[in-house]
Amino acid sequence: MLTPRAAHSSPLMLFEFCGLEVLPCGCVAADYVATLLSLDVAAVEVKGPHCTVGHHTPGSLLTPDEQGSGTAASWV
Numbered sequence: 152m153l154t155p156r157a158a159h160s161s162p163l164m165l166f167e168f169c170g171l172e173v174l175p176c177g178c179v180a181a182d183y184v185a186t187l188l189s190l191d192v193a194a195v196e197v198k199g200p201h202c203t204v205g206h207h208t209p210g211s212l213l214t215p216d217e218q219g220s221g222t223a224a225s226w227v
């Protein structure tokens with residue numbers, strides 16, 4: 152099981168934090184890059200109060216279809 156939150160405590164930096172994204176359903180997802188695989192992953196950080204997507208729970212990974220369709224935060 153991938154645990155992006157553990158990346159910050161790992162000296163190997165398996166995941167590099169890229170930014171936050173607000174999904175259309177209201178959830179906030181965090182984007183990461185798995186540095187060894189050059190693979191983009193996104194995980195739900197906060198479930199939106201009105202989200203009806205059952206599998207959107209904090210820590211759950213998103214499919215590529217769910218990524219990039221929301222509003223990316225630009226503060227990074």
Ligand SMILES: [Zn+2]
Nearest residue numbers: 176178202207
């Ligand atoms: Zn959601």
